[in-house]
Amino acid sequence: xxxxxxxxxxxxxPVLFSCSGDINQKVIIVFEKPPAxxxxxxxxxxxxSQTSKTNxxxxxxxxxxxxxxxxxxxxxxxxxxxxxxxDPKYIWQDRFYLDDDLTKFLYFGEYPxxxxxxxxxxxxxxxxxxxxxxxxxxxxxxxxxFSVSYTxxxxxxxxxxxxxxxxxxSDLSLEVFQKLSLTLKYIFEKNLTPSIIDLRYxxxxxLNYGK
Numbered sequence: 001x002x003x004x005x006x007x008x009x010x011x012x013x014p015v016l017f018s019c020s021g022d023i024n025q026k027v028i029i030v031f032e033k034p035p036a037x038x039x040x041x042x043x044x045x046x047x048x049s050q051t052s053k054t055n056x057x058x059x060x061x062x063x064x065x066x067x068x069x070x071x072x073x074x075x076x077x078x079x080x081x082x083x084x085x086x087d088p089k090y091i092w093q094d095r096f097y098l099d100d101d102l103t104k105f106l107y108f109g110e111y112p113x114x115x116x117x118x119x120x121x122x123x124x125x126x127x128x129x130x131x132x133x134x135x136x137x138x139x140x141x142x143x144x145x146f147s148v149s150y151t152x153x154x155x156x157x158x159x160x161x162x163x164x165x166x167x168x169x170s171d172l173s174l175e176v177f178q179k180l181s182l183t184l185k186y187i188f189e190k191n192l193t194p195s196i197i198d199l200r201y202x203x204x205x206x207l208n209y210g211k
Contacts, residue, residue, distance in 0.1 A: 032082075039065045065105040
């Protein structure tokens, strides 16, 4: 839950608060960090144009990008709204963000550098459990994963920022990670530049040099 102490250095955005049957009252929006999401900007515009005090909580509750909020009302002073925004962790299906709790909120291109997931939502947790191990292998060779995909036909695969595709198959076991590490070690030692590394073979890996 938000507290005033944790918000000492947050950005203040004053807006006018339209109150039915009353004079306009100032509202101070206090974000935990500089607003970056399109939804944050839209919230400020909506508050300034049409929101009544009775609908304030309802409006905030409908913002699925808000992690928590606190409304502070004092007589003869501006209403203060303290907002903690969810932190995007993944971009899912190029349409939504996912946070640490794997809850969805709309993606409008604000953080394109985040990992893009093209996998069923029920498999996101499985990926998150092995992500650190795979990322550690890739970072050894200065490779950055850009997107991860899964289909029943081909299993797991991912693409790096420099367009290298790696097919893992349906298994995300320690054996697959070791095979990935050995294969990358081999191609870098031999100065090879495949476009696809296919690890779905029991006895080794296949390298494809096509586009």
